[in-house]
Amino acid sequence: MKEYWSYLASLLGVLAFCQTLLQLIFPPQLRFLSLKFLNRIFHLFSSYCYFDITEIDGVNTNELYNAVQLYLSSFVSINGSRLSLTRALNSSAITIGLSNNDCIIDTFGGVTVLWEHVVIQRQSQTFTWRPLPDEKRGFTLRMKKKDKSLILHSYLDYIMDKSNEIRRNNQDRLLYxxxxxxxxxxxxxxxxxxxxxxxxxxxxxxxxxxxxxxxxxxxxxxxxxxxxxxxxxxxxxxxxxxxxxxxxxxxxxxxxxxxxxxxxxxxxxxxxxxxxxxxxxxxxxxxxxxxxxxxxxxxxxxxxxxxxxxxxxxxxxxxxxxxxxxxxxxxxxxxxxxxxxxxxxxxxxxxxxxxxxxxxxxxxxxxxxxxxxYCSYPALKILLNNYLGYEESDLDCNVSRELAEAVDMVEMTPADISEILIKNRSDKQKAVGELLETMKTRAEGNLKRGSLKEKISDEEQEKRALESPKEGSDFEQPSKEQENAEKMK
Ligand SMILES: Nc1ncnc2c1ncn2[C@@H]1O[C@H](COP(=O)(O)OP(=O)(O)OP(=O)(O)O)[C@@H](O)[C@H]1O
Ligand SMILES: [Mg+2]
CATH class of the missing domain: 3.40.50.300 (P-loop containing nucleotide triphosphate hydrolases)
Known part of the structure; x- marks a missing residue:
């Protein structure tokens, strides 16, 4: 073991020496190529391999980056000592994440991997069609070379599934x-x-x-x-x-x-x-x-x-x-x-x-x-329960009969009815009384004006709209019935 460490120390020493020598002797381009070469050699002998998961892949957002971020946030809170906390505007959930350039260890199917969150400041931007974020962010996943196939085939799929599940269960829905x-x-x-x-x-x-x-x-x-x-x-x-x-x-x-x-x-x-x-x-x-x-x-x-x-x-x-x-x-x-x-x-x-x-x-x-x-009696019962906490049995049977009759006579939308109930929600009886009164007045008004037209059911209107002269073409001329329905409006 001791030998191994001394071997490693001397290897690092040689590498450092080479680097200094390169800086002194060679021009920058050559220096860069030589460093790349030395890096390659180092990785060749290393038992680890690395995957970079950048936040932005070309011009597209990398879904895997977001998934990893969410996945790590589910257990980072227990293991980490330095964490980043975020709360989206108006969100009720706080998301815990890995701090910039911090690491965390995870185990999957008996295999241990290391995640590092890498954040680099972007250099001053040259002209681009769309501005890029100030920071380049990404995760680096380190694993043993022998575990590569398990990680690529199962672990990343597992992370995608897990992150979807976490998002569905923990976070608010999003409105885009x-x-x-x-x-x-x-x-x-x-x-x-x-x-x-x-x-x-x-x-x-x-x-x-x-x-x-x-x-x-x-x-x-x-x-x-x-x-x-x-x-x-x-x-x-x-x-x-x-x-x-x-x-x-x-x-x-x-x-x-x-x-x-x-x-x-x-x-x-x-x-x-x-x-x-x-x-x-x-x-x-x-x-x-x-x-x-x-x-x-x-x-x-x-x-x-x-x-x-x-x-x-x-x-x-x-x-x-x-x-x-x-x-x-x-x-x-x-x-x-x-x-x-x-x-x-x-x-x-x-x-x-x-x-x-x-x-x-x-x-x-x-x-x-x-x-x-428009509101029907079964729908009205739901509104009464929502706004006033009324079950049907809480209503006087005469009142419920009158409500059932009146609601079918008037065309009141659930929004119209909700408004009356909200306004009077502190006094339930008053709310029901005012609702009944409004319904009766509207129904009488309709009758008086003789304008209680025969209701054309929505289904009938839909049937008319569906009737078309020709079959088989996506783009048919509007039917006569449709035009009539249009005029009747
Ligand atoms: N079926 C219903 N059940 C419960 N509440 C309702 C219902 N319909 C309307 N409301 C109440 O009325 C308000 C307006 O309803 P909503 O916006 O869903 O109607 P809409 O059919 O989408 O109207 P629009 O065609 O104008 O978009 C809602 O905030 C809700 O409180
Ligand atoms: Mg609407």
């Missing part, structure tokens, strides 16, 4: 937005994120319990369906179209889905996307286990502005690729690019389903069309 209008941040992200803290859940969502159960079941089936999607050769994604008047809970439903499945939300602002290729890039930068939302799809961009080509088919206007087209959007959700990740849910919302292009509604495009409508 593309409001920067296509520009990238210094780390190459087109999306900006904030912690997502919407309290809406399926428990608080007022809708018919049977419908709610159906949706929850569908979502769980999707989330647990990896092998099913794989077996059937389908991309692991699902589309929901939420439609209905304002204030009926479409956005609340999206938040409830995110909270139910612990998914992040990408809120895609289509008006900020300049063309189809930008849309594709945004899609590529979304992560799995996420919900990609396009709200108010009918007013986001003019997706119905299609012209007839000389073969008589409808096609997107040719604007030299300077805008988003319907086929671009359909490619986004359906095409090959939509599969460049997995376990993703697309949600589109609209107040006017009849305005949507039939190509968007055709079966297979959006897997589930969910009508969010």
């Amino acid at each position: 937005t593309n409001s920067r209008g296509g520009s990238l941040d210094s780390r190459g992200h087109p999306w900006e994120s904030v912690p997502f803290k919407h309290p809406s859940t399926f428990d608080t969502l007022a809708m018919h319990p049977v419908k709610k159960q159906e949706i929850m079941h569908d979502l769980k089936d999707f989330a647990n369906g990896q092998s099913f999607y794989h077996k059937t050769g389908r991309a692991w994604k699902r589309g929901y179209l939420l439609y209905g008047p304002p204030g009926t809970g479409k956005s609340s439903m999206i938040a409830a889905i995110a909270n139910y499945l612990s998914y992040d939300i990408y809120d895609l602002e289509l008006t900020e996307v300049h063309n189809n290729s930008e849309l594709r890039k945004l899609l590529m930068k979304t992560s799995s286990k996420s919900i990609i939302v396009i709200e108010d799809i009918d007013c986001s961009v003019n997706l119905t502005n299609r012209k007839k080509n000389n073969k008589g088919n409808y096609c997107d206007p040719d604007d030299g690729g300077n805008s988003i087209t319907l086929s671009g959007l359909l490619n986004f959700t359906d095409g090959l690019w939509s599969c460049c990740g997995s376990e993703r849910i697309f949600v589109f919302t609209t107040n006017h389903i009849e305005k949507l292009d039939p190509a968007l509604l055709r079966s297979g495009r959006m897997d589930m069309h969910i009508s969010m409508s």
Whole structure:
């Protein structure tokens, strides 16, 4: 052992001597090459090998870097003596990390590895298209050469899985937005994120319990369906179209889905996307286990502005690729690019389903069309419970009968009803009384004006929108019925 140390000391001594000699005699370029050569020789005889995991790989962010950071934060707190603590703006969680240029040992499958967090100040920047961060950050993983294959095959996969799990369990969901209008941040992200803290859940969502159960079941089936999607050769994604008047809970439903499945939300602002290729890039930068939302799809961009080509088919206007087209959007959700990740849910919302292009509604495009409508009695009971803590048995049977009758007579959205209940939440009886009063007044008003029109159910409207003259073409002319529905609005 003693011999080994003296051998090592003399080797280091020789190396140091060579370095000094090189500095004195050789020009810098030659010096650099010689040092590289000596370094190579040193590594050749060393029993260790090293992997660098840099934060930014070329222009792209290295997902592995983020995963390692999160993974190490899960046990660094117990082992480390100097740690870095971070708390994202508005986040409820504090993240513990390895300090700059600090090391930590980990063991996996009986193998010990050493992680070092390397942070180097970036030299003053020459001209770049996008500014790079001030620091170069990365992890260096050191392991015995003989353990290389185990580490490469299993350990890194394990870290990816573990970090996803940690993020889902410990952190707030993230809400991403593309409001920067296509520009990238210094780390190459087109999306900006904030912690997502919407309290809406399926428990608080007022809708018919049977419908709610159906949706929850569908979502769980999707989330647990990896092998099913794989077996059937389908991309692991699902589309929901939420439609209905304002204030009926479409956005609340999206938040409830995110909270139910612990998914992040990408809120895609289509008006900020300049063309189809930008849309594709945004899609590529979304992560799995996420919900990609396009709200108010009918007013986001003019997706119905299609012209007839000389073969008589409808096609997107040719604007030299300077805008988003319907086929671009359909490619986004359906095409090959939509599969460049997995376990993703697309949600589109609209107040006017009849305005949507039939190509968007055709079966297979959006897997589930969910009508969010005016408040029904079962939904009202959920609101009474949410805001006043009332069970049905707490209500006088005459009052509950009157409420049940009145709520079906008026078209009040859950948002309208919530407002009355919030305002009077300190006095439950007053709240119910005022609600009943408002409903009755509205119903009478409707009757008096004789304007209680025969309600066209949302499903009927949807059916009309779906009816199209020709089969088999993505781009069909709007049907007569659709035009009529439009005029009736
Ligand atoms: N179904 C519902 N269950 C519980 N609360 C609801 C429901 N619908 C509406 N609300 C209440 O009304 C507010 C507005 O609802 P929300 O934003 O979800 O409606 P929306 O359908 O997305 O409306 P818009 O079409 O204008 O975007 C919510 O903050 C929530 O408090
Ligand atoms: Mg909304």
